[in-house]
Amino acid sequence: MFLTAPKPAQLDRQNIPNPIPHDLFAAIADLKKELNAVILAHYYQDPDLQDIADYIGDSLGLSQAAANCQADVIVFLGVHFMAETAKILNPNKLVLLPDLDAGCSLADSCPPDRFAAFKAAHPDHLVISYINCSADIKALSDIICTSANAVAIVNQVPKEQPIIFAPDRNLGRYVMQQTGRDLLLWDGACIVHEIFSERKLVELKLKHPQADIIAHPECEANVLRHADFIGSTTGLLKYVQKSDRQEFIVVTESGVIHQMQKASPLKKFIPAPPTSNCACNECPYMRLNTLEKVYLAMKNRSPEIILNESIRQAALKPMQRMLEMSL
Ligand code: 13P
Ligand code: SF4
Numbered sequence: 001m002f003l004t005a006p007k008p009a010q011l012d013r014q015n016i017p018n019p020i021p022h023d024l025f026a027a028i029a030d031l032k033k034e035l036n037a038v039i040l041a042h043y044y045q046d047p048d049l050q051d052i053a054d055y056i057g058d059s060l061g062l063s064q065a066a067a068n069c070q071a072d073v074i075v076f077l078g079v080h081f082m083a084e085t086a087k088i089l090n091p092n093k094l095v096l097l098p099d100l101d102a103g104c105s106l107a108d109s110c111p112p113d114r115f116a117a118f119k120a121a122h123p124d125h126l127v128i129s130y131i132n133c134s135a136d137i138k139a140l141s142d143i144i145c146t147s148a149n150a151v152a153i154v155n156q157v158p159k160e161q162p163i164i165f166a167p168d169r170n171l172g173r174y175v176m177q178q179t180g181r182d183l184l185l186w187d188g189a190c191i192v193h194e195i196f197s198e199r200k201l202v203e204l205k206l207k208h209p210q211a212d213i214i215a216h217p218e219c220e221a222n223v224l225r226h227a228d229f230i231g232s233t234t235g236l237l238k239y240v241q242k243s244d245r246q247e248f249i250v251v252t253e254s255g256v257i258h259q260m261q262k263a264s265p266l267k268k269f270i271p272a273p274p275t276s277n278c279a280c281n282e283c284p285y286m287r288l289n290t291l292e293k294v295y296l297a298m299k300n301r302s303p304e305i306i307l308n309e310s311i312r313q314a315a316l317k318p319m320q321r322m323l324e325m326s327l
Contacts, residue, residue, distance in 0.1 A: 024291045028052055031298040037073035037096075039294075040065055042082060043233040044255040044286040049077045049294065056259060058234040059085075059131045060146040060326065066090055067323065075298060076305075079285050081107045084135050087305040088315045095305040098293035102285045104132055106218070109188030110167035112136035118164070118186065125164045125184060126157060129318070132190070133167050135307055139314035144322040147171060147217050148232035151178045153325050170194070174217040174224060192253050193218035195280045200273040201226055204249055208270060211247035214239060215272075219251055223272075227251065240264060254281045 021027040029052075032039065040062055041053035050056050055065045059082065066074060066086035073094045076083035081104055083097040110133055119127055119140055129141040130150065138144055145153040154175050157163060163181065165172040167188030176183050196219055205213060205226065214236050215227040224230055229239045233256050240248050240260050250257055251272040260269050274280040297303060 020292055020295065024295050025052065028291070028295055028298060031295070032075075035073045035298060035301070036071050037075050037298065038065075038069055038071040039075045039077060040069075040086070041077035042079075042255075042286065043237070043259055044253040044283050045077045045289060046255065046287060047258040048291055049289055050255070050258055052291075052294070053077060058146065058148055058232040060148040060232065061234055062086070063089060063131070063146070063319070064323065069093060073298075073301075075294065077289050077294065078102070079104045079107075079283075080305075081132055081134060083305045084307065085131060085138075085319065087307050088135060088138065088312050088319055091307070091309075091312060094301060096297045096301065097303060097305060098290070098297040099288040100303045102288045104285055105191040106130075106132045106168055106188050107134050107137075110134070110137050110186055112140065115166065115186070116140055118166075122162070122164060122184060125162045127164045127166070128153065128157075128183075129166045130168050130171055131322075135311050135315045137166065138318055139311050141166075141318040142321070143325070144318045146232060146322075148235060149322070149326045150175045150217075153322065154179045154181055154183070156325055168218055170220055170224075171217045173221055174230065190218045192281060192283045194220055195274040195276075196220070196223050196251055196272050197275040198222045198226070200275070201249065201251065204270065204273065208247055208249065210245065211249045211268075211270065212243065212245045213249045213251060213272075215251035216253075223251060236260075237263065240267065240269070252281075253283050253286065255283075255286065 039053045041050050041056045067089040074086050075096045079102045087095045127141045128143045131144050131146045163183050165183040166186030169185045169187050172185040212228040213226050214229045217230050241263050247268045249270045254271040257269045
């Protein structure tokens with residue numbers, strides 16, 4: 001049997017995908033006006049995506065921007081839990097995520113049924129969850145924190161109050177060290193931040209003795225102990241801008257270097273090496289978003305974040321507590 005290509009007249013117009021415009025930057029700018037949209041992006045996005053954003057930030061800044069957003073549509077360039085957080089905080093907006101598969105290994109490491117059982121086994125504990133978790137986990141939490149405010153939030157809880165800290169064990173250990181508190185940790189981790197090699201980091205520092213090592217608190221303790229500064233992505237960015245140093249070894253997802261280089265073009269930023277020769281210091285979830293997908297999401301007003309209203313309301317309470325405690 002011979003298969004013949006359909007003649008143009010036979011093509012079903014419905015099945016022709018949207019043609020992608022040549023100038024995606026201009027097309028996205030037009031759609032932004034048409035939709036009255038705002039584009040929020042995390043620092044781990046591809047540089048092209050950071051460049052089309054109205055606001056770029058860490059998880060705390062993005063939450064605040066989403067909560068205060070006046071536009072009709074939020075185009076979220078980040079991962080699912082971040083876009084979901086925007087919807088929790090501002091439910092009347094259409095929240096678009098260009099690729100719904102942009103998940104997070106850390107959020108996935110904390111399934112709601114297992115976490116509910118863990119919480120039930122420790123009924124006297126207050127639950128503080130890192131924002132890198134699903135809406136279901138937020139709904140089971142008393143307070144949310146981010147890497148920017150975790151230490152300050154734990155410090156505001158009375159000393160005698162026992163605390164569960166989830167889902168990131170590395171951030172949890174760092175908070176324990178900074179606050180002197182004993183936290184009951186959930187055993188989750190981020191695939192990007194646990195992959196950095198201590199041995200290669202030390203070798204790199206020997207080659208660049210003048211460089212400051214700056215690291216995200218999601219890294220393992222054996223890597224963090226070499227850091228001159230530890231902070232959230234915004235914290236790291238501010239540190240390099242203020243510092244007199246000219247060289248920095250950056251131990252977090254390499255996307256953040258784009259803004260560092262833009263703010264300080266004469267300084268040198270060296271991405272810390274992962275254990276293998278892969279590009280594992282790029283978050284595979286974050287990098288699922290592309291300019292084409294942003295264009296299509298805006299054009300089709302889809303995929304959007306949809307949340308069960310009772311989960312949203314339960315997840316909103318610990319988010320609001322975080323925002324109040326971060327003023
Ligand atoms: P921050 O930008 O809040 O530091 O978080 C980093 C991160 O891992 C986001 O997924
Ligand atoms: Fe999740 Fe890690 Fe990617 Fe952040 S960098 S989105 S914590 S997998």
